[in-house]
Amino acid sequence: MIRNFFEWVMGPMGRIAVLITALSLFSLTAFGIYQTQQPPDQPIEFTHKLHVGLGIQCLYCHPGALRGPSPGLPTQTKCWGCHQQMEKTFDPNFPELSEKLVGYIERNEPIPWVPVAQVPDFVHFTHRPHIAAGLNCENCHGDMTQVEIAENPQVLNMGWCLNCHRERAANDPEKLVKLTDCGTCHY
Amino acid sequence: MSENISRRDFLKLATVGAATTAVLTGCGPASRYIKREPYMEMPEYTYNGLSTYYATTCRECAAGCGLIVRTMQGRAIKVEGNSNNPVNLGKTCARGQATLHGLYNPDRVQGPLKRTRGTPFDLRTNVSVTWDEAVQVVADAINNNNPSEVAFLLGMAPDHLFDLVSDLANAIGAPAPIRYGALSMFEARATLIKASENLFGTAALPFFDIANSDLVLSFGANFLETWLSPVAYTRGFAKMRRGNPKRRGHFIQFESRISQTAAKADEWIPIRPGTESLVAAAIGRLVAEAKGGAVSEVFANVDLNEVLSSADIKLETLEHVAEMVGEAESAIVIPGGSALGLSNGLQTAETILTLNALADNFGKPGGVYLSPFLPNQDTYHRPASAQEMAEFIEKMKSGDVKVLFVHGVNPLFELPESLGFADALGSVQEVISFAVFPDETALASDYIFPDHHGLESWGYQRVATGTEQSVLSGAQPVVSPNYDTRATADVLLAASQALPFKDEMEFLQSKFASLVGQADDSFSAPEINTFTAYFQQHGGWWKKSSELVSPSATDTLGRNFAVEQAEFAGEGEFFFLPFVSPTLGEAGANKPWLQELPDPTTTVMWNTWVEMNPETAHELHIENDDVVKIISEAGEVEAPVYLYPAIRPDTIAMPFGQGHTAYGRYAAGRGANPAKLLGQHFNEAGDLAFAGMRVRIEKIEGKKQMLSRLESRIGVYNEGLEEH
Amino acid sequence: MTAASESLPHLEKGHAGPHEAHEDIRQYLMFDPKPRGEMNAMVMESMLTTSWKFWVVFGILAFLVATCFIYAWGYMIAEGLWVAGVMRPSYWGIFLVNTVFWIGISHAGTFISAILRVFKAEFRRPFTRAAELMTTFGLIQAGASIFMHLGRVWLAYWLFPIPNVRQLWPNFHSPLMWDLLAITTYILGSTMYLFLPLIPDLAMARDRSTGWRKTFYKILALGFRGTEGEWTHLHTAMNFFAFAIIPVMFSVHTIVSWDFAMAMRPGWSSTVFGPYFVLGALHSGMGAVAVVLFIMRVTMKHMDYFLRAEHFDALGKLMLIVSFAYSYFFFNDYIVQWYGGDRWTDTLLHWLEEGPMAWMFYQLIFLNIALPWLTLWNKKIRQTPWLLALIGLLINLGMYWERYLIVPVMLTINRMPFTWKLYEPRIEIFLTIGTFSLFLLFYLAASRLIPLIPVWEVQEGQMAHSLRKVGKTHLPSVSEVDLTMQ
């Protein structure tokens, strides 16, 4: 029986079947991995590309990065501050604005954003020292002028953090000690 | 055939592929995406990821410690002491730390309820009402009844609600509100105040300046646990021990068991319960004799030999203590709850204060003062004594109370069962509870209109004792209310038009008015709104310098009264000593982390125990964890035994704080309540003679209950490792 | 199979010897040769004869494995370690007892097989296979037990040095790391060492079976045909492994002992723990071999031919010697610790002597020391298989107690008397039943799948043994097997 199977596999049909099987397995895996890397659905299809392209500074909407651990999401009054002055906001051709944004504002409901750049809860990341060290937002978050809907930067892992820490502390042993200490991030 | 195989394989592979996808997706970053909602408008002083701190007052007991609560994004995270508040100077006790477990307790009353008395607490069977209806119920209760038949029962704290209810009662012509708390019973506060009235002519709580004394004699005063103002007295103790680099204060405790306080004493002298006044008088006599000159009559009348035999104490011990008192620069003697909660309690208190007079420490550093008079205080308020409660219960029973409002107190649990509060409730037509938690009394009420938790509410609290100056500790909400609760002050103000205030805040400001612009304040504010803002910011208002009053003691030593042994009620071979659990206090049982804290002396967690001397237990064939029934004339309870090496063989002791039948999932059905054993015996000052009971015990054969102890039975008691 | 049909000239001479000598000699396997074909058939038959009783036992064990091993472990993973009895201060419980116990059991296999092979102890021949299987199967249980004990077993791969994005490596300072490496080395080495001597027998089985078995053996036998070159290579490989695995075996249990000895605890921190553990392992392993041999002899066909009183006798002697050595180290450990007079060690010894687990301590002394000393000097006892097996079983019980005392009972006593608490096993009991069942299940499966008697080794031995005439008497003697003659 096994022999028959082997013989079949060695034949032309078998080869095709093996090829198809391998291809489908490969593509399914690829699809699966691709699925995990998709940006999540956002309540409003907010495009960073457009806003950053208009010259709005990152820290205008995410000022917490200067001060503390979390950059924060802009309050809705901040969104509305600009958008209420724009005709486009109320243009029915832009339902993301005229329906969704206006809807949230009118209902006085918070917009349930889904942040994409996250670290696990056992990593105590603080923005302030990173900004203070002269890093720019795009060093970690990528070039947001090229990103429509926010995507996971896909780089936030420990090795990546450590590489940068090592690089930046290359000439300062004391700093290196501090920046590669487990307790700097994990507690 | 080959086609069949390949098709089937395809299906299988597809399944595998789908599963792989599911697994990978499940593990991938997508699975961790969460939603995050921004503020509509950023609240003032709030920054993303940074904490905001609010000053407020601890409501876990009536001491009035100042707190700073760390909040983050609208959640209270951590309680810290307010280092400016003179009561606690930045420190907190365990109960204060765990107050957040009250705030976020899963068993809180989440909205106004109408209920059938005695039914279990369950939101499905309790009918929710709206707050408008609730206010109407309260209004009807106040307005449709004869004011003399409306009664208010409040908690122990002298807070703004008490002032408001007093004013309200005054305005509508109802009897003044009654304040009660089990702590005041176990401290025998009424006795202490009565004694100071008898001796000094002022009904005020004495302030014992142990910080500056070099010898502390304490007769059962648990000032490191729950007594009066534990954080303040602990600070005093620390100063007494290490504050002066030249000397280390000496501390002697007279008590029938080693309590947490006695554990810190340099000497523990286990005298027989009921002989405290005799021992104090004997010490007085020896001291006076050593000093030379006249021995005051109180002391002279004591027969030393009789004291030695009745108090079970050696003459050398007495002489040694007397010698220390004689040599001390500033000796102080403190009367504690278990010494005063006896038939002769008032006598004991007076003897002990007289002993202080002999040590000549009135109004001197390291001596006895009177607590300062407090803002907004006309006469010296004190919580009701047990006798006053008994009278109130009689009034309830006679049907003279039609409506009873209960706030901040749980008399069904805290009062001895023999006083008959449960029966008396039956004669009250309408019981309205403002409880935060579904406690026993709330369940026996017709309505629960829950107040905010202390950390969600406004207010102030007078600090009765523990500080040198008058303090009004301030409270403000640190978080917005978690549930549909409403401030009781607001409910009462809305229900009754008798007081001219729009809301709680307006009432508070009316009380602040007299304080604006006073000299020597902790802050100076020109007008009321600034005052209110500073009051919140500082966590209260207080004077900067000491306002302690020296007792006007004229001829204290010349007074004469009989000093006798206390009488004990009931039959039985044991003296019964209930004490307030140092970790739980009277109302901590529903806070899981307090339950998890080991008792300082026995390290028992989550339960009640009976302390018994190992020798006695051995004679009675009782072992650790054997459940015994304790029977007094008033009732009986069952609890497992802890063989406690530091208790008199003729005494058994039990902590108060557990034994709830309600009060949430962490408290209900856990442990036993020693208050069930207490009979109706009062001392002359009206305090319950809670330490004056005799009990007998019965071993329940075959019943054991393992007590959860932090300590090792092997390492501490050599179980399984007998001495060789 | 050309060699199989050759006659054995030396033994022919033996047969021709005096009658008394003949009677005397025939009781030894090596002097009771059977033709190769017959012997092969006997082994095949023992493997293929399966009664319903086998399946009943197999079913029970499989059920126990499914419930007590797979389900119980899964439950513990799902629920967390609270279902076990571990707590402060006994953070390690029966899991580590089992680990040490199974590693101990696994030692005898290699000891018997490799050491006796290297030293050419002839009585080893019929039971090397059973012993080697014990090594592999025991190590599997040990590995499982150590993983059971992990709080987050799903992250166990972090213990292995796998390059990863976190740029983290395991800590090579940790005795547990050494342990892991040693056990991994040992399990790989011993499995190969099990497999090499198996090849000729698998080839034999291949030639004598049909159906799926044929395919099975065909794959496993790696095309072994018994040519001269193959035998030479096989012997070289076996020699190589026999020598190589001996230091590994000693190191493994020494390293296991270091898990304890390196720790800063009274009772554990003992320099003699290394050899003490090795001897303890051999002690329990020998006992386990006796039990396994007895069970084989009783339950499998034709085994009374291969496993004879002489083998039990020799094993009994070995057990006695090992128990002497064990006693030496036992007293060396305890007495030196006692003499040290350290406060905590004193308390610990006191705890062992008088504490609630004292019965275990006294049983340990009786079962591991007194029992073998009192019984094994007697040839009759040694030659009675069921008695030897019983003694082996009791020694194993004693050795289990020993590990139990070392792990949870000694953990009770530390330098903080406030924390002393006595451990109570909970789900560990089921998991222990599970590992024992799995071990036995493996044996049962193996008894149907591979020849438990290394036939070729027995045949080789019989070829090498002869009676030589010295003067007028015939004396048994052993000659090196001349491999080239085959």
Added chain:
Amino acid sequence: MGIDLNLVGAKGAIAEEAEGKWGMVIDQDLCTGCQACVAACAMENNLSFVGEEDAGYGRTQHWIRIERFWEGAYPEVKATAFQPMLCQQCGHAPCEPVCPVFATPHSPAQEINLQVYNRCVGTRYCANNCPYQVRSFNWRDYHLEPFHANNVDGQLVYPLHNQFNPDVTVRRRGVMEKCTFCIQRIHQAEDKAKSEGREVHDGEFTTACAQACPANAITFGRMDDHESLVSQLAHQDRGIKHLEELNTLPRITYLKEG
């Protein structure tokens, strides 16, 4: 290259160099055993409570426990001084080398012992090897027990979780934990000091236990600053270190009674 004083086990004068960065002094003459530190620690560090049965069986999660023993027999019985026992942050810690995955490394920057929860696989070797027995293991997800939850529209809601300190990881089952010297507060203070271009000064912050202690028995601060309060207290005659003979170089000094 200097010698690693921790490794050579320096005593006496050179040992001062090895005293580390952060230190604590506990005055046993003042400690009243009131458990305020235990509660404060629990609230600050998201410790789980484990319930009656597990607590009695030796599974409490206290990072600090207060020990007391008895001396003598009635009536001359005496309770020994209350002894708060917490991680001693040893300079030469027995727990560190035994972890196979570096989950409990020594922090070179803070000179304390770390516990990296997310690295821990739960061998519990560190806890066995800790002579002070101050490590606690998460035997189960105590805080996720449905018993603590309210059922709100079919969903389990845990009101107590609102209290969790976001600066401290909430530990799941299977990992070891222990006192961290409130490292989150250390970081906060250092971060603040750095942003203001200065060193952290003595008394700027303290651990949760020291902050709560009503008797002021616990003092925390910089040991490498000889002017600091903690350093001054630690060098009093009354000071002892526990199990010093094991050469663990504990960072906590106990001041004896009397």
